[in-house]
Amino acid sequence: xxxxxxxxxxxxxxxxxxxxxxxxxxxxxxxxxxxxxxxxxxxxxxxxxxxxxxxxxxxxxxxxxxxxxxxxxxxxxxxxxxxxxxxxxxxxxxxxxxxxxxxxxxxxxxxx
Amino acid sequence: xxxxxxxxxxxxxxxxxxxxxxxxxxxxxxxxxxxxxxxxxxxxxxxxxxxxxxxxxxxxxxxxxxxxxxxxxxxxxxxxxxxxxxxxxxxxxxxxxxxxxxxxxxxxxxxx
Amino acid sequence: xxxxxxxxxxxxxxxxxxxxxxxxxxxxxxxxxxxxxxxxxxxxxxxxxxxxxxxxxxxxxxxxxxxxxxxxxxxxxxxxxxxxxxxxxxxxxxxxxxxxxxxxxxxxxxxx
Numbered sequence: 001x002x003x004x005x006x007x008x009x010x011x012x013x014x015x016x017x018x019x020x021x022x023x024x025x026x027x028x029x030x031x032x033x034x035x036x037x038x039x040x041x042x043x044x045x046x047x048x049x050x051x052x053x054x055x056x057x058x059x060x061x062x063x064x065x066x067x068x069x070x071x072x073x074x075x076x077x078x079x080x081x082x083x084x085x086x087x088x089x090x091x092x093x094x095x096x097x098x099x100x101x102x103x104x105x106x107x108x109x110x111x112x
Numbered sequence: 113x114x115x116x117x118x119x120x121x122x123x124x125x126x127x128x129x130x131x132x133x134x135x136x137x138x139x140x141x142x143x144x145x146x147x148x149x150x151x152x153x154x155x156x157x158x159x160x161x162x163x164x165x166x167x168x169x170x171x172x173x174x175x176x177x178x179x180x181x182x183x184x185x186x187x188x189x190x191x192x193x194x195x196x197x198x199x200x201x202x203x204x205x206x207x208x209x210x211x212x213x214x215x216x217x218x219x220x221x222x223x224x
Numbered sequence: 225x226x227x228x229x230x231x232x233x234x235x236x237x238x239x240x241x242x243x244x245x246x247x248x249x250x251x252x253x254x255x256x257x258x259x260x261x262x263x264x265x266x267x268x269x270x271x272x273x274x275x276x277x278x279x280x281x282x283x284x285x286x287x288x289x290x291x292x293x294x295x296x297x298x299x300x301x302x303x304x305x306x307x308x309x310x311x312x313x314x315x316x317x318x319x320x321x322x323x324x325x326x327x328x329x330x331x332x333x334x335x336x
Binding site for chain 1: 229230235249257258259260261262263264265293320321322323324325
Binding site for chain 2: 266
């Protein structure tokens with residue numbers, strides 16, 4: 001679908017407690033992420049498939065999900081940046097393949 | 113996993129300012145989309161990985177994400193339909209591969 | 225990206241009317257799902273790409289989306305568990321491939 005001007009990127013979805021939003025978005029920006037979207041007012045329970053017997057989230061937690069589309073090269077710095085945080089706090093990072101429509105208007109080249 | 117009655121589709125996620133919801137859903141319906149789900153009250157900042165220095169969303173914007181599962185054949189008309197809009201307004205479209213459980217109850221064939 | 229400690233899982237997204245949340249989360253837990261995140265206050269209309277003429281959701285419905293990352297082996301019991309429910313109620317299940325960062329802190333082995 002190259003003629004549709006789609007570019008392959010990685011979708012990063014970070015679910016964590018809302019009180020840590022600014023920490024997370026600062027970390028993303030330092031890693032080179034240009035933007036993100038935040039889904040507020042999530043609820044959750046337990047962990048995401050891995051950790052027997054560990055309650056990752058409690059039902060009373062106010063969670064957020066930060067969504068961003070990034071080049072694959074940013075996955076490693078993002079994950080490395082979040083590792084110390086996730087050693088202390090609950091949360092999970094999902095990574096998946098997406099195609100993003102390139103909004104040609106925003107290209108900086110004058111010939112576009 | 114054919115025995116699980118799963119069908120491959122494309123997941124379309126459109127993030128845009130909430131004030132343009134009706135425009136977007138009308139466009140989807142005209143393109144042949146049969147349904148969609150909307151996540152309200154998103155917030156966001158910046159762009160999704162592409163546009164150096166361009167602030168796509170401001171933190172004060174009220175954003176929505178429209179989610180739909182569509183046949184691959186609808187991706188092109190959807191993207192083409194949104195191009196003039198995204199030449200004037202902020203937003204992004206994510207496309208990814210999903211499997212959807214076919215809810216056989218809803219099939220219209222009497223022999224199903 | 226094995227050095228990034230990512231594990232392939234399946235992402236399950238279940239969209240259904242909010243009043244059935246507890247039924248759905250109970251079913252997931254019985255199927256072996258360890259946790260989930262819920263996006264509240266969705267709205268929606270129609271069906272997701274399959275069912276000509278069938279209005280799956282009405283615009284007044286209050287919908288939720290339950291998100292979980294599960295091993296592939298759980299997909300079949302989850303779908304089988306929801307089949308009788310979806311024979312009576314509206315909803316859809318999306319399944320996609322994701323990578324999840326393994327949060328090593330939560331491993332139960334003392335040598336981790």
